[in-house]
Amino acid sequence: MWWQRRRDPVADQRWVVLDVESSGLDPARDRLLAIAAVAVQTADERPWIDCADSFEVVLRRAGEGPPPDKANILVHGLGVGEQGRGVEPADALRAFERYVGDSPLLGFHVGFDRKLIERAFDATLGRRLQRRWLDLEPLAALTHPEANARALDDWLAHFGIVCSVRHQAAADALATAELLLRLWPALRRERATEFEACVRLAAQRRWVA
Numbered sequence: 001m002w003w004q005r006r007r008d009p010v011a012d013q014r015w016v017v018l019d020v021e022s023s024g025l026d027p028a029r030d031r032l033l034a035i036a037a038v039a040v041q042t043a044d045e046r047p048w049i050d051c052a053d054s055f056e057v058v059l060r061r062a063g064e065g066p067p068p069d070k071a072n073i074l075v076h077g078l079g080v081g082e083q084g085r086g087v088e089p090a091d092a093l094r095a096f097e098r099y100v101g102d103s104p105l106l107g108f109h110v111g112f113d114r115k116l117i118e119r120a121f122d123a124t125l126g127r128r129l130q131r132r133w134l135d136l137e138p139l140a141a142l143t144h145p146e147a148n149a150r151a152l153d154d155w156l157a158h159f160g161i162v163c164s165v166r167h168q169a170a171a172d173a174l175a176t177a178e179l180l181l182r183l184w185p186a187l188r189r190e191r192a193t194e195f196e197a198c199v200r201l202a203a204q205r206r207w208v209a
Contacts, residue, residue: 001057001087001095012195013043014053014103017180019172020113027115034058034086035096035117036169038177039103042193047184049177055099056170059120060086089124093117097129104132104195108152108176111135134198136179138205143186155179 018037024030039053086092096117107113114133121129140147140155147158156163156175159182163175187193192201 001092012104013041014050014101015040015042015106015180015195016100016103017106017173017177018110018113019107019169019176020116021167021169022112022116027112027119030116031061032059032089032116032120033061034169035092036173037096037099037105038170038173040106040177040180047181049174049181051174054170055096057092057095058086059089059092089120093121093124093129100129100131102131104134106134106136106176106180107173108136108155108179132195132199134195135202136176136183138202139183139187139192139198140179142201142205143183143190152176152179 016037016039018035020032020036021034022030022032034057036056037054039050040047041050041053087095105114110133118128121127140149144158147155149155149158152172152175153166155161156179159179161175161178161182163171165171184193187198187201190197190201192198
């Protein structure tokens with residue numbers, strides 16, 4: 001497990017961009033395997049990714065449960081051995097909660113990540129992770145309709161963002177944070193550089209769609 005956090009961050013100016021790895025594509029059934037996150041500082045005129053303020057953990061796999069999906073292992077690269085050497089789920093989730101603090105959470109199609117994390121918190125700690133969430137996909141679609149993009153790969157290609165290792169949580173979280181920075185000029189034009197303003201703007205996506 002790796003994590004480092006700046007001291008005394010201002011929650012509304014520190015946004016945490018995350019990505020997860022899972023045992024499959026069904027967030028209602030599959031297991032959370034890993035979480036990675038990186039902070040974006042939004043207080044300045046130009047927000048920036050604070051790579052020194054980051055988090056990464058692999059959750060230890062218990063012996064019970066269905067066998068690992070071999071195809072999923074090939075995609076994510078998280079083999080049985082690495083999962084076995086991971087961090088106890090309760091310790092991993094508490095560490096993630098401390099890392100996040102009061103900061104809001106962002107991701108691309110973040111509903112998937114949110115459901116996996118909330119299920120893990122509920123099953124392991126008997127409670128939810130009470131944080132604010134924001135999906136970058138509707139913000140991207142609203143502010144750059146000319147891109148005609150849907151998946152994260154499409155948006156990365158549109159902005160020329162290089163992801164070092166796709167489907168690896170830390171690399172995907174960093175690429176998603178870079179996407180947020182590329183969206184920032186358009187968000188500024190929409191006067192949506194505060195978190196709640198972004199939430200309101202993202203909510204308009206269903207009406208436009």
